[in-house]
Amino acid sequence: MAKAVKIKKNVEEGLFDFLKSLLETEKIKGVFTLKKMDDNGAVSYSLITSPDEFKKAVPLYPFMPVNAGKALSSFTLLGKTEEPIAAVLRPCELRAFVELIKRAQGDVENILIISLSCGGVLSLNLMGDKDQESTVSKYWESVKKAEISPDTRETCQFCENFLPINADITVAAVGNKDLDKEFTLFFNTPKGEEFSKEASGSSVSEEIETKEINDFKKKREELKEKFFKETQSEDTGLKSLVNIFAPCLGCHGCSHVCPICYCTLCEFDSKTHNYPTSSLGSDLMVKGGLKVPSGNLLFHLGRMTHMAVSCVSCGMCSDVCPVNIPVATIFSKVGSSLQKEFDYFPGKDIEEPAPQGTYKEDEFTKIGEQ
Amino acid sequence: MNKNIGVYVCECGPNIPERIDIDKVVKELSSLNEVKTVKKHSLLCSNDGKKFLKEEIEKEELSHVVVAACSPKDHENTFMKVCEEAGMNPYLFQLVNIREQCAWMIPDKEEATSKALKYIKAGIHRVMYHDPLEKKELEIKVDVLVIGGGISGIEASLSLAGPNRKVHLVEKTDSLGGMAGKLSQILPHQGSKIKLVKEKIEQAKNNENINIYTSSEVKEVRGFLGNFEAVIQSNQENEEGKVEEIKAGAVVVATGFDLYDLKENPAYGYGENENIVSALEFEDMINSEKIELKNGKKPKSVALVHCAGRKEKGYCSKVCCLYNLKFAHYLKDNLPDVEVKELYMDLCLPHKQDQSYFDQAKEKGVEFIRMDEIVKTKKSGDKIEVEYKNNDKTDKLSVDMVVIAPAMIPSKDTSELAELMNLPLDKSGFFKELHEMLDPVATPMEGVYITGCALGPRNIPESMTQSHATSGKILSSLIPGRKVKPEVKVSEIKEDLCTGCQTCLSVCFYGAISYDPFKGVSVVNEAICRGCGSCVGSCPSGAIRSKHFTYYQLYQEVMEALR
Amino acid sequence: MNNNQKETKTNPKKGKILPAEKGIREEVLNIFKKALADNIFDALLIPAKVPNTDAYSWILLQDESLFDIADPLPPVMTVQGGRALSSFSKNGELDLKIAALMKPCEIRAAVELFKLHQIDLNLVTLISIDCPGAMPLTDYMNDPKKIGESFKKISEKWEISESLRPACQNCHRFSLMDGTASDLHIGLVGENNKVTLIPNSSIGNDLLEKLGFEPNDSLKEWESKKEKLVKEKTKKRDAFLKEWQEKTKKTDGFFNELNKCINCHNCMNACPICYCQQCYFDSQTINFKPETYIQKTKEKGALRFPLNTMLFHIGRMSHMVLSCVSCGACEDACPVSIPVGRLFSMVGDQTQKEFNYVPGLNREDPLPLQDFKEDEFCEVETPNECEEKVTEEAK
């Protein structure tokens, strides 16, 4: 049972102080966390080393400007960090980081992972909104009550994996009514416990999985059902995908922000997928017309085959889509069914190899039999 | 490949230790785990030093070497040779200049030492990312293509053609000789006729190693030093448009000049009166030995007008003064009682014996009148009145005949040819030499040379001298059996990143880049590329890298230096 | 390259005015139906509404039935037309005669891409159309019905509405310019329910001829209305430029606008001018060890991830801004609604003036950066010689 410490402070400032003390006592050399860029509500995910800069840190601010897993990967791409670093990630970001580590795109060593029971984040287009602050406080209210905030992104609303796996320290946020007075830190790993004495509070014996949490989980599972149904139009399969992706501009923003899409140059941006002018005539002959730029659907399907099995449903893709395609909903829907097939849970276990890299004899035997 | 990096610090006698604490440098460098060995030596460029370095490389099995010593200008090649002899790839070597750039610059020993350290570390980090470039060798052809059959072209052909060297001489018109051929066979400094041009033409025709293409034009030239291919198109009526492809090792451009169109400035009154003639027309009169007015009478007075077009064109054509003197002499010798007046701006007689030629003319009674410009030239009665300005007051003189010396201007197809062979032109529209001072007949295109008035106004002897100069350059670079070694540090293009926008083509000074329409990408011709890097800078998608100066190498070097 | 002063100069050209009882869209489409039927060209590139969705897209159509979904004046600009045209014409030689009906800003982009060898215009007829502007993409996707309706109203009245895309509100080049960009222009601002065809090149003339139209109607009506609108919009644009130059006087002012950026690079991917196969700033030319990042962080106190957010925008700007046609595609594509289109348009405006260059105005104008003029910026490099040059010119 994990060591738990109750801190008698508002959760935001409590975590802030905790990290601050880690930084000042030089137990760690830097913190990865959200930071306010200006007074207009813009936040960015930053590595902070100076206590002075840290004043602008807002670790639990409900926005996801970048999937932190992607950020940590670019930080440790060439190897582990020598100096100890702390990083605040949401559960899905953590899962993404784990998936990237499996693919040699990052290294967790010397990184103190701090996560939380996540109430979701607000849609990015609310960032810089004039009544941003009120929206945020409304958000916290719903977190306390373990309710699904309507302002959070669709993906968050149906996310049932809101408890972190592999976190050294977990902040218990969801369902704590007195969140602005007190909160509990769980130190799940020996690495985490090293830092427990920095947390100025009384150690308690608590479990992170409470009744509230479980109810919350149920609510989200229900929503998931609902959203997945919605995307299921009467005509199934390709036809429905064609309609869903019809507005796609081919900006490929989704793959750009996707933590699992780690390729330097996406194959679908490469020359192999430039449309060969020579085939124009024949294509028109056959179809009578051609949607240009062509190949948008192919891109989404291709990307899907490449990463769906590792999709952690972080929702970044939906967030950046300029034409409101529910990319994340589609991908996590396909993802979760695919992951079931491989009975693989992305981001659970660093040691567990990614399905493409393993061969199990009995895999898909059904297909063989048919 | 595992990197064994050796660092060698040269003391250069007292030069470097005076200002740099070499032992400290060696000590600190030894602590780096990137390097295998660090040693110092009193004078690495000495024979004993080179021997030491060679043995070190072999003993330590070094793959990369950094030498901290003097300016690369002094000894980069020296040490690269040593590396090569020691069986190392010479491009895995980096020379760090701690003498000129540290020891000789910074009085304070502390500072100098730390700067030297930074530099050497930068050098180490650079060399780590060096690629083992390979030297290449290419077979060459020794034949030469000469464009232009004027005196320059002929002279070049004559001095180039030999038992194992053919010359292809291409002339646009139907006969050799060019401008010089049109001149009277009398040249300055001697009254008597000589057959300069005719003789040369004969020699050229009789030389079995010179193929002459008259009424022909060069339509295409591609390639590089030692390996040019050219397309020659014939315009002779019987074989209209027939093309021939020839191969050559070098190209000589001798396309000569044209004359300033006197009609451009009405002040000269050219064309308005038959007794106002151009210098070229007067040369004809000399040829036909008939100096007379249109009415058949001999002129009693002649005005020789210099510098027509000088102000308009913005340069002095250098030769006009002299041939005007020649005219004066000729007139005085052949029409004893003729009055000769020379109207000049500045006498430009830059050759040692010209002055005396001028003095003789004076003795013969030729009158020299300074002027700033010609105001008007018009008929008055049966005479011609020339009105000219001389320091702000205008003056007149009236004569029977006026001879006007027009400026020399680029021959009309110069720009076209420049386009074709991608050669630069200067402000005046003549071909531009590679270096105005030290390389007066070479061009940016290695293996392409220019001679004579294609480069700007000059007289016959100078043109011929330059023709010999071009043959000097060619004969010393294209030797039968020898190979050319193209530059190794060239640019290369990542095909999968190139979008074929051809921006690089427009910035390449040497015409080394071409476009491949099938692949839709730009392609570097490594034999022509000199590795200047312009294209690298111009490519928006970073598809071009310059070998040995890659972004990575430079970045790592700078990063270290700034650390 | 000095045409940018002359842009609004009236040209004495004549054109063909067609009645449009069934409405302008119908009439315009009819012209192309005829042209396609008479094989004047093989295919038409035109915006279209994707069946059973509210989405718009580009379609290269050959089959007449597809005209039902075609729409010359869609409420939104999905993909920038220049980009669409380039997407299928840059990899090899076209062997079909193609007509492309595009907004003026898209035509300009096409011309820039043509100069950059990203479009093969050999068999392409560029047809521009008076553009009432378009609605912000996200707004439309949020409520297609409502926004679609209001666009209809706005476009009919040619009003400079606040609900248009900012780029369109500030666009003074929404009609035919005195250049060689498009072959044929379709004037709409003229008399209501009339379509005015203005040939702008020999190809344009042939096209009209083949269609059996005699271009001998006066363009006065259209001209004067257009002039009026151009004036209004120019005023609007100048105001906008002034405001934003003020806003971004200090570099902070400039960078603060980009604070929200999340490095999705949508702006670049939507930009017609960003034609690189892979953007230099995606190439990860350099990666560092964590220590290096920590070192960098210690120098500044904090380091923003993903890296080089500002560098990307500045770099992209330096690469493409001389050709920026102010189409606003970047701003439309930005998920965090950064006014990136306005920023670039503003910087572009100033830079292009420096080079006395109007992107997409003339096909012949060389790209400033590929065209070396010795005395260019001499006041910066060699002031002394520069003076001499000036005096020489004076003479």
Add this chain to the structure above:
Amino acid sequence: MKNQNVLVIGSGVAGMEASLVLADAGLKVHLVEKDSLIGGQTIKFEEVYPNMECATCMLAPKQQEVLQHDNITLYLLSEVKKTEGSLGEFKVQIEKKARYVSLINCIGCGACYDPCPVSLDNEFEEGMSQKKAIYVACPGALPNAPAIDPENCVRLNGKKKDCNACEEACGFDAIDFTEKDETVNLDVGAIIVATGFDQFDVSSLPEFGYGKHPNVYTAMEFERLYAQNGPTSGKLTLREDKPIKSAGIIHCMGREEKGYCSGVCCMYSMKFAHFIKDKAPEAKIHEFHTDLCIPGKSHQKFYDGLKNKIEFTRYEDIEVKGKNGNLEISYTNNGKKNSIKPDMVILSPAMVPSAGTENLAKILGISQDSMGFFSTQDQNLSPIDSEKEGIFVIGCAEGPKDIPESVSQAEAAAGRVLSFLQ
């Protein structure tokens, strides 16, 4: 012509170019230089017209090439004493004076100068600075190694037999007092003469007060005065170290006396003006010329650029007076007398044959023209062929000319030799 060796006399810009072209062709070149350094007159110039390029930087690479080329044997402090034979089979005798400093060991660190007790006028700097008995002509001289002047070295001229100051100072035992003069005999196929020019002695024209008034300079003095590696390290001052407020530059010194125009003075005089304007923009510059001889496509432009910055006057008659240090140039310009009072006067003298020309002509068995330059067969046909087949005369040894023409002739000479060999 079987013998593939060539003798080049003089290592100025022409001599070097000829040597390099031939050496690149694989011929063995013997380059004889009477001085202790190579580069000739050009390396004395700070900048060259019309592009104002730094001459030393421009030439350094060529000098390095000459020094490092495997096919070039360099004889410094050497002179040709005897020649006989004809094209293809010349026999040449060279006298090579001792340098007393080993070029192999010496690295040019300069440690040996200071200890040397002797100090002398440095003729390379037109006597405007001092040098030691062990010296390099100027910083950056190549080869970068000093030589010892035997007349003045107290050790060698016997005044102080035990002096070994320099020897002690040298860390590389580069100094060798025992070195002896030697004579070298060579067989060569052709000879190229590139002995350059000297400047007309303006002190022979008393009316210009050179030598009388300190601030009357010759062109070459001025070249050194503004050279970065010159006596004042490029600081532009009058003799009494005062800034220059006004200067008069007088062209055509000795044109009449010599009876020819040197063709380059106008341009370099304007170069001076340009340079002074550069360093002292306020300074008033006055150019006094007769005929402006500025051929060449870019020269007129150079002049046009300068015209509106400085005064140009055409003089018929001119002289320089001086009262207690104040100079006055009085001149007549179309009949009118006039005068100015500059701080500095620069005299642009004609180019005259270099000192040894007459002697060398005898040795080579070729003649001089009326002006004393080596005469060549025919100005129109073969301007670089001497009367003797196989002996070529290039650069200013053949007559006054500028650098590009000299280089052209050098390459031409090489061309002639090589086409003989074909």
